[in-house]
Amino acid sequence: MNHPHSRLRAGDPEAFRELFREHSSLVYRHAVRVTGNWALAEDVVSLTFLEAWRLRGKLRDEGDSPRPWLMGIAVNVLRNTTRAARRHNTAMARMPVADPVPDFADELVGRMADSEQLAAARKALGRLRRSEREVFALCVWSGLGYAEAAATLGVPVGTVRSRLSRARTRLRRLADDELRAAKNNGVQQNALKKNPEPLPIPGQVQGGRSIAARPHKETHR
8 A cells, every 4th residue: 555645756736735735834834933024934835845846756654744844844945045946946937836825814813922022032032053943943833743843853852852942941031031122122212202302403502502593505705
């Protein structure tokens, strides 16, 4: 009996449509949270499934779901979107017409955390090592299990556990720092809006010097 992945390896269009329907929203949510950019996340989805089509022959018969394999491709696309974009441009002419990327905006609005907290978490995440950042995004934000994340990144499960533990410890402190800094900045901006610094007016004494009004054109004598 053929393994379910054999249809994907063979380039079965219906198998790839099923792959897209079942996992494109996961790739999109992951990309949005990693990049903070909805338009770029749509590009990541397109590039990920293009790469999946190109690399379909490398999908091995391990596990019942191709999700770790697909997310591994997404992680690589996110690491270097520029290189993948060049490949995308040269390969699009050879590709069959793909289904349009669905709009997951409404779903994301309901699921994503408070915007200030998300922004603070993303800034803090950017201060981690890439290996810790990827494990955290996969396991916490995208909900992959340890074994799936390990398969996605090509590392042992124990490595995933240790990286995630370090990431959680550092993120608690870094996210609190970022959120506190953001709130302090917001307080300062609100204070400036309520009490803006007055602009100097002609004739006003400023810094011990009088600012005199001058006509548009001076008469030379």
